[in-house]
Amino acid sequence: MSKLLKAFGMICIILAGVLYWQRNNPKRLAFLSAPIQRETNSKVKKNIPARLIIKKANIDLEVVSARIYGQRWETTSLGVSWLEMSAVPGDIGNSIIYGHNWTNLLGNLNKVRPGDDIVIVYKDGSRKYFTVDATAKVSPKNVSILHQSKDQKITIYTCVGLFDEKRLVVVGSLIKKSAQM
């Protein structure tokens, strides 16, 4: 009995160690490669996103600009990351936003359903509204989920599954009307 308890204790501690390492692994949240982006005329992106709000899932988070360095996708514990190389939310293309699956960040992203509203608040205080079109769980090898689009698309994702092996992706499109603060 004592051996069994010791073995169980060791397994719990090792598992906790693995989960903790994975939670802070700088390569998590990465896809296999960077998404293909369309060349844009404007090198300076104006009016970048500042806040992501999804009321249905109690998500109201700061948006921090992020870049990809090799296999390392910049992340933040303060909110969610907007991939600078992707489109600004609301512009033509696919705007990519991602964050940790922590309870205080995108842990509730799995509650989002098609038809739910996504609100992006910009640096100048303006807002744009998006509707969720689809959600899916994909492999990190499935980089095509982040590919550019011909419409105004937004893709929000976090990690999911056994040892964060997959990505939970929420895809939305712009609602043409937007409100000014």
Next chain:
Amino acid sequence: MRNKSIFFSTIFSLFIFLNLSVPLSFATTTPPEFPSCANPQGSIIANYSSGTHGVPGVVTTYQGVDTVYSVSENIVLQCLCTVDGEGIQTNWWKASSLTEEEIESFKSQGWNFIPDGSAWGLDPAYYLAKNVNYTCRSTGGGESSSSSSSSGVTTTSIGDVLGLAATGNIKIIYGLIFAGFLSLVFGYLLKEKRV
């Protein structure tokens, strides 16, 4: 010596557990990567804005929108969105170059063998088809369903069941550490009591 054997047997058991959580594949060929219906790629070869649609390997038929994309010469993506908001993505893989053994192996991994694709509007060749759930915005006015409630199509992985292996909730990690130390202490105390 005994403690060392306990330690190494624990590590070995964990190693086996982690490896068993990954699906085993004995085929020498790996299936291609399919895009997701959440952001479909390829050219549209068929689009039905309404009607009754079938899904390979599933007896039930569905009412809704069905769009089929040609991704490459051997890959077709079918995106079905039912009136209830249930999404079924079917990955069609032209399997003409596979051996019988490989086909049997993929069948055991959840792929459906379609001997003649022309019955489904595709080329007259062998196909392997696999269904994956997603959720979509329905046009039928119904509530969208969760990704696990599809009739006949379940993609619940061991990761969905074993919530313990999720990294998102730090309380689970703290709980595991606490349980581990508690277990070790009790194990040590029990051993001391016997002595």
